[in-house]
Amino acid sequence: MGTTTLIFKMPPDYSGQMLQQAIAQKLGIRHFSWQLEASSLDARNKRNIHWRLQLKVVSDEIAGTEAAAEESLVIPRSLRKAGILVVGSGPAGFFCAYALQKAGFSTTLIERGSEVIKRKRSVNSFERNGLFDPCNNYAFGEGGAGTFSDGKLTSRSKHISLERSFILSKYIEAGAPPEISHMAHPHLGTDKLVKIVGNLRQHYLEAGGKILFDTLLKDIVVKKGRVVEAVTTAGHLTADAFFLAPGHSAFETYRMLMRRGVAFRTKGFAIGSRMEHPQEVINLAQWGRPSLPGVKAAEYRLSSPANGKNRVYSFCMCPGGTVVPATAYAHTNIVNGMSYYNRGGRFANAACVAGIHPAELAGRDVGPAEALDLLEDLERAFYELAGGYAAPVCSIRDFTQALLRKTTFETSYPLGVVPAPLWEMLPPPVVSAMKAGLIEFARKMKGFDTGNLLGLESKTSSPVQVVREPSGRCAGFDNLYIVGEGSGYAGGIVSSAADGLRAALSFAGA
């Protein structure tokens, strides 16, 4: 039995049978199995758009030895007495609790929101009639912030390949399409994510884990550098170690932790608005045609040095998606994006954000608590200006020319839009960088300037970062860990999950 690796170019709408034939022809063999190791769409030449595939072929008819087994992440299991409390059921909290439970600890996971199906009802009701549920929304509830999202599983974090493979394998066991293990830009879509989150929970419960939904961590009791109790809406909970994964929207949790002596510092983050175009405009720009059989919808990733100080870039693109009201708290107004697995919607959206530091926003040095206040003030100002959860909107052209001309908009946003001079609402350094960036994007992509900008996108990353040791433990605390996006060391589904997983494995002595 031998193995070989092949690189193939295949047309966008190739089938498994076509690939089978291509392998047989190329290697001159009849009996073999194959596995896709990598696939990406190459659309650089619009006349020759193709998939670039990397395959491992195994066959008796190939000379040589079988390839060595790939390294994989192992959770060391043993009998352990310690009880652990994990807060937050997003990717970081879930994978942290799951790994600790598998390692033999007795874990309890608490989540301020409800289980995902109930959460979904609240999200639907918010979008239908504007009734906001503070515990179950786009930010809070089982599965965390990315549950109602495009479910992109790409990550800019380096050195997490073992964790990534582990996380993707658990998603596949929970019902994700196996393609996520080899696609260059894998994504799940909201429809699949909702089911996967429910199945992952089942796997955690089967491993002996406990979950308390509708349970908010309100406070921690600290004695001599140790957390001795968590004060929750379900009562006081004790544990030997506390892993918090509250995400970066849980401002009141951050503030409580700061009051209890957990050290944070400010860090650079990014804010801006969401861009929206008809998907056909993006398909034409990227493929030179309105659709491409075999591929769902065209994507883009743009970046510009802009004014030289605040880099501007597109973020979290949702092809065939919807712009959504992603606020975590009542009377604040922010937007984000999501899509379904088929990415079949009429519009494409992506954030257009400028990197900025809280000190630049304030025009002076600010502490971590003040950085949160600044951001919250901006989110409230957008709510007040829009008179609710409608999204302030203007065209990209009007934004770059600082002149509000366009007044009617076609959009996927479910709660209505209000024409508004976004360049007067966003902080000046962000506006100046975004103008330069958008002008450059329009030069790079045909039709780009016909799109619109919606609302405030303020949750691409956290403006604060906890001071912690490499293990994830908070500096100055014996048994308190903050992981995931809320720690300020991760961003996105995979890197947050990897951060939670790493902290768990380090605690388990792996």
Ligand SMILES: Cc1cc2nc3c(=O)[nH]c(=O)nc-3n(C[C@H](O)[C@H](O)[C@H](O)COP(=O)(O)OP(=O)(O)OC[C@H]3O[C@@H](n4cnc5c(N)ncnc54)[C@H](O)[C@@H]3O)c2cc1C
């Ligand atoms: C609409 C949207 C679309 C997104 N799309 C993508 C995407 O396509 N790909 C991608 O990689 N990333 C995406 N993201 C970002 C991604 O969701 C986050 O980076 C990721 O979820 C962070 O994981 P986390 O576990 O650290 O925190 P979160 O996912 O934010 O989870 C935190 C959890 O803690 C709970 N919680 C908070 N405070 C408390 C408390 N005091 N007590 C109890 N529970 C608490 C919350 O309810 C929540 O469930 C998206 C985010 C949003 C909002």
